[in-house]
Amino acid sequence: MRFMMLMIPNIPDEADWTPSAEAVAAMGRYNEELTKAGALLALDGLHPGSKGARVSFAGGRPSVTDGPFAEAKEMIGGYWLIQARSKDEAVEWACRCPAAEGDVIEVRQVFELTDFPPDVQEAAGFTPTS
Amino acid sequence: MSDAQRAIDAIWRIESARLIAALARIVRDVGAAEELAQDALVAALEQWPRSGIPERPGAWLMATARHRAIDLLRRRSALERKQQELARELSSREHPDAAEAAMLEQDYGGDDLLRLLFVTCHPVLSKEARVALTLRLLGGLATDEIARAFLVATATVAQRIARAKRTLAEARVPFEVPSGAERGARLGSVLEVLYLIFNEGYTATAGEDWIRPALCEEALRLGRILAELAPAEPEAHGLIALMEIQASRLAARVGPRGEPILLADQDRSRWDRVLIQRGLAALERAEHLGGALGPYALQAAIAACHARAPSAAETDWLRIAALYDALAQLSPSPVVELNRAVALAMAFGPAAGLALTDALVDEPSLAGYHLLPSVRGDLLERLGRAEEARAEFERAAELTRNARERELLLARAAAAAAGAPPAGAPPAGAPRAGAPRSDPD
Numbered sequence: 320m321r322f323m324m325l326m327i328p329n330i331p332d333e334a335d336w337t338p339s340a341e342a343v344a345a346m347g348r349y350n351e352e353l354t355k356a357g358a359l360l361a362l363d364g365l366h367p368g369s370k371g372a373r374v375s376f377a378g379g380r381p382s383v384t385d386g387p388f389a390e391a392k393e394m395i396g397g398y399w400l401i402q403a404r405s406k407d408e409a410v411e412w413a414c415r416c417p418a419a420e421g422d423v424i425e426v427r428q429v430f431e432l433t434d435f436p437p438d439v440q441e442a443a444g445f446t447p448t449s
Numbered sequence: 450m451s452d453a454q455r456a457i458d459a460i461w462r463i464e465s466a467r468l469i470a471a472l473a474r475i476v477r478d479v480g481a482a483e484e485l486a487q488d489a490l491v492a493a494l495e496q497w498p499r500s501g502i503p504e505r506p507g508a509w510l511m512a513t514a515r516h517r518a519i520d521l522l523r524r525r526s527a528l529e530r531k532q533q534e535l536a537r538e539l540s541s542r543e544h545p546d547a548a549e550a551a552m553l554e555q556d557y558g559g560d561d562l563l564r565l566l567f568v569t570c571h572p573v574l575s576k577e578a579r580v581a582l583t584l585r586l587l588g589g590l591a592t593d594e595i596a597r598a599f600l601v602a603t604a605t606v607a608q609r610i611a612r613a614k615r616t617l618a619e620a621r622v623p624f625e626v627p628s629g630a631e632r633g634a635r636l637g638s639v640l641e642v643l644y645l646i647f648n649e650g651y652t653a654t655a656g657e658d659w660i661r662p663a664l665c666e667e668a669l670r671l672g673r674i675l676a677e678l679a680p681a682e683p684e685a686h687g688l689i690a691l692m693e694i695q696a697s698r699l700a701a702r703v704g705p706r707g708e709p710i711l712l713a714d715q716d717r718s719r720w721d722r723v724l725i726q727r728g729l730a731a732l733e734r735a736e737h738l739g740g741a742l743g744p745y746a747l748q749a750a751i752a753a754c755h756a757r758a759p760s761a762a763e764t765d766w767l768r769i770a771a772l773y774d775a776l777a778q779l780s781p782s783p784v785v786e787l788n789r790a791v792a793l794a795m796a797f798g799p800a801a802g803l804a805l806t807d808a809l810v811d812e813p814s815l816a817g818y819h820l821l822p823s824v825r826g827d828l829l830e831r832l833g834r835a836e837e838a839r840a841e842f843e844r845a846a847e848l849t850r851n852a853r854e855r856e857l858l859l860a861r862a863a864a865a866a867a868g869a870p871p872a873g874a875p876p877a878g879a880p881r882a883g884a885p886r887s888d889p890d
Contacts, residue, residue, distance in 0.1 A: 355559060355677050357670035360723055402666055407459035
């Protein structure tokens with residue numbers, strides 16, 4: 320199974336934030352550990368939300384808001400995509416992250432098509448071939 | 450299970466292989482190492498629910514197990530003294546003080562894991578034993594999980610593992626990564642074991658459904674670890690490249706009722722892009738190490754041709770044919786020849802492929818292999834030799850053990866006899882249902 324570990328850092332979104340060399344080195348060691356365990360599939364860090372945009376859908380049409388966002392308390396700062404044998408194992412990996420005070424990591428399992436009921440699979444084009 | 454127990458279970462999954470590996474270096478016996486690691490787990494299960502999980506659980510387990518390992522070495526050496534064995538007959542590495550010193554210097558880590566992998570895949574063991582012991586000690590799978598994966602009795606697996614540990618001890622297999630001339634052959638055995646585990650999950654010959662993707666994932670995990678620990682070995686990258694790319698098709702290669710979908714007919718949007726990218730990157734690493742590609746890297750390069758093609762019709766068959774030429778020279782086999790024939794037919798037309806299969810007709814190892822007549826039927830049909838095509842399809846239908854495939858082959862035989870392609874046949878040029886996989890898909 321796969322899990323996404325979503326990092327929600329404890330930094331104000333509009334802050335001109337750069338991590339310390341120490342923190343970067345610690346995170347590098349953590350990523351190395353995930354790699355050496357054969358668990359890491361992919362990871363990325365994201366530019367701040369203030370440089371991003373939000374596309375919201377209301378009344379049947381998309382509307383675009385550029386960052387920064389007024390009510391942006393919990394912004395995703397990056398993610399790891401890992402392979403784990405259980406949710407507990409994914410959670411244990413998250414516990415080992417050298418995160419900063421107040422950071423939050425949300426652990427979510429990635430859907431596989433076979434997690435869906437048959438009618439949904441069929442709607443996704445997964446129909447029997449003749 | 451309580452929260453603490455579940456957390457301990459997860460920690461065990463992550464730490465057990467490294468723990469056993471480090472202990473095996475100390476006590477020079479994988480069986481004893483596993484027992485010591487289990488003892489440490491039992492201690493954790495007793496203490497952690499009360500005291501809380503330590504900040505560095507892996508280090509806690511290691512420290513606990515180390516103490517017990519040193520006790521074991523002391524008891525061993527006391528016993529040996531009692532038996533009046535001269536202390537100087539003990540090799541220095543078996544001497545507790547030396548061992549203790551070495552342990553303190555050397556933090557446990559990847560090197561021990563690599564040694565453990567070479568030992569569990571040692572050629573002194575049977576293939577079944579290598580697979581079982583690797584899954585047990587490096588995969589952290591329980592005996593009954595291994596048994597369910599391979600559809601054998603739990604007692605059989607338990608016996609297999611116990612015997613394997615005994616064999617390793619009796620053969621005094623050193624706990625080391627072999628060097629020199631031995632290294633190549635021993636690495637070959639490691640690669641073979643990992644690919645066997647992968648294929649057991651991938652080809653679904655046996656076992657319960659849930660365990661199959663688990664076996665593939667475990668083989669991938671171990672393959673990635675191997676490539677990290679032996680980064681200078683091109684074939685370590687070749688194998689993981691092959692497995693990542695093949696695994697990228699897992700969701701696309703089986704229909705909702707469990708029926709196989711051939712590579713050419715797969716919905717490529719269902720291929721896993723993350724795994725494809727990882728596979729292509731690993732293949733690049735194998736190529737950058739220089740030298741001629743080995744058999745795993747060559748198969749990965751063939752799989753990569755398919756992975757890069759936006760559609761079956763856009764496949765680079767010229768390159769695939771060239772790669773099969775190289776593979777046939779490096780590790781010739783009738784099955785490789787058959788796949789090469791398909792690639793040649795796709796690249797240069799059915800006559801070129803058919804000529805190659807003519808040489809395989811009398812090959813004893815392919816005598817019961819339905820894909821040979823199936824390929825020949827396909828090529829003959831494309832050459833307009835309908836009557837011969839019909840005979841080949843019928844022969845293939847007789848040989849296949851898959852009922853659905855038999856139906857398809859009989860339909861193709863009937864269509865060939867009638868001189869028309871069967872209803873719903875794919876466009877000319879694309880390999881049809883019943884045609885062989887042109888690579889291990």
